[in-house]
Amino acid sequence: MNFRGLRFHIVALILFRGRLCSSFNNRPNCHASKTLSSTSLHAISTNDGFITITRSNGSRHQLSYRIARPMALSSRQAAPIVTLHGGPSLPSSYLYPLEKVLPYRSIVYYDQLGCGKSDEPNDVSLYSIEDSVHDLKQLIKHLGVRRFHLYGHSYGGILAFEYMKAVASEKKENDVECLSAVLSSAPSDIPQLEKEFVRLTGKLTAADGTLSAEELNELFRVNYQCRLDAMPEELAYAYANAGTVWSGTNAIANYVARPPPEDATRMPSALITRGEFDFVSEDSVQGWKRTFNHKFLRFRTLEGCSHHGLYENGSLYGEIVDSYVTEYD
Ligand SMILES: *[C@@H]1O[C@H](CO)[C@@H](O)[C@H](O)[C@H]1NC(C)=O
Numbered sequence: 001m002n003f004r005g006l007r008f009h010i011v012a013l014i015l016f017r018g019r020l021c022s023s024f025n026n027r028p029n030c031h032a033s034k035t036l037s038s039t040s041l042h043a044i045s046t047n048d049g050f051i052t053i054t055r056s057n058g059s060r061h062q063l064s065y066r067i068a069r070p071m072a073l074s075s076r077q078a079a080p081i082v083t084l085h086g087g088p089s090l091p092s093s094y095l096y097p098l099e100k101v102l103p104y105r106s107i108v109y110y111d112q113l114g115c116g117k118s119d120e121p122n123d124v125s126l127y128s129i130e131d132s133v134h135d136l137k138q139l140i141k142h143l144g145v146r147r148f149h150l151y152g153h154s155y156g157g158i159l160a161f162e163y164m165k166a167v168a169s170e171k172k173e174n175d176v177e178c179l180s181a182v183l184s185s186a187p188s189d190i191p192q193l194e195k196e197f198v199r200l201t202g203k204l205t206a207a208d209g210t211l212s213a214e215e216l217n218e219l220f221r222v223n224y225q226c227r228l229d230a231m232p233e234e235l236a237y238a239y240a241n242a243g244t245v246w247s248g249t250n251a252i253a254n255y256v257a258r259p260p261p262e263d264a265t266r267m268p269s270a271l272i273t274r275g276e277f278d279f280v281s282e283d284s285v286q287g288w289k290r291t292f293n294h295k296f297l298r299f300r301t302l303e304g305c306s307h308h309g310l311y312e313n314g315s316l317y318g319e320i321v322d323s324y325v326t327e328y329d
């Protein structure tokens, strides 16, 4: 097995460009998608639309958003959750099951530039973490969200961190308040994650040296990415419809999270979660301890889950996110 050839796949995996295989029949843990659909007996109202964001040189782009339970957007009892999808290239639709496992609250989704229904300009210089933070600020302002929790999955967790760091670094009175954050399966160090990927792949090939690349991908998927027999429809759709420009950039290949400057204001408290079998390993998330300017971080490992706990065990996932953000309403 040629490991060098596999290395590019780490970017592919964290950036979710891994190939998908549709079934693998020997896993016991396959009931999560049923749990999700059985909780969605009542239709949840949504408000979908586009906002225009303006970049520093004046170029304008449309971003697509969706608000579940829009009537609760300004609730004082249960603040909305603004969600940041992973990739950076997946459409936000793979996070929609959140609204089925999180009661009452408004949930805001949007497709980052280059993803889903948002514009996908071809110029790679338009894609960076810094620009994405700027876009997020505009989105929050445009939607009139004043108090909110931030949730980021995988790369979205990196973006959540960078948003909070940018706001804390500005040190100015802000008319919007981020109450807390959930970083779900978010690595703090991409080069470290790449090593993790090589280690995990090595474990699989050591156990069976005859695996084809497809078999290896599928084994990786079912062990460390989504431990269900078949890839859930929403997730398969998201992977199949990932953006192509942003994921083609090297913008996050060398990303290592760094703390804000010493004189920054206090960042929001955060919950850091990962799945027990997640390729985003314990070491991949421990780095967050050094990057927040306070000690109010909580770590939680989701038993039996890997990278997509929302699909693998939706009720557990929802309960953990909901009970955390409720503390900070
Ligand atoms: C979800 O997690 C809970 C708590 O660990 C566990 O009792 C339950 O069996 C899990 N459900 C699934 C479908 O794995």
Ligand SMILES: *[C@@H]1O[C@H](CO)[C@@H](O)[C@H](O)[C@H]1NC(C)=O
Residues within 6 Å of the ligand: 057, 058, 059, 123, 125, 126
């Ligand atoms: C702004 O910069 C981007 C990236 O360099 C470029 O594609 C775009 O044409 C510029 N827009 C304007 C209005 O200058």
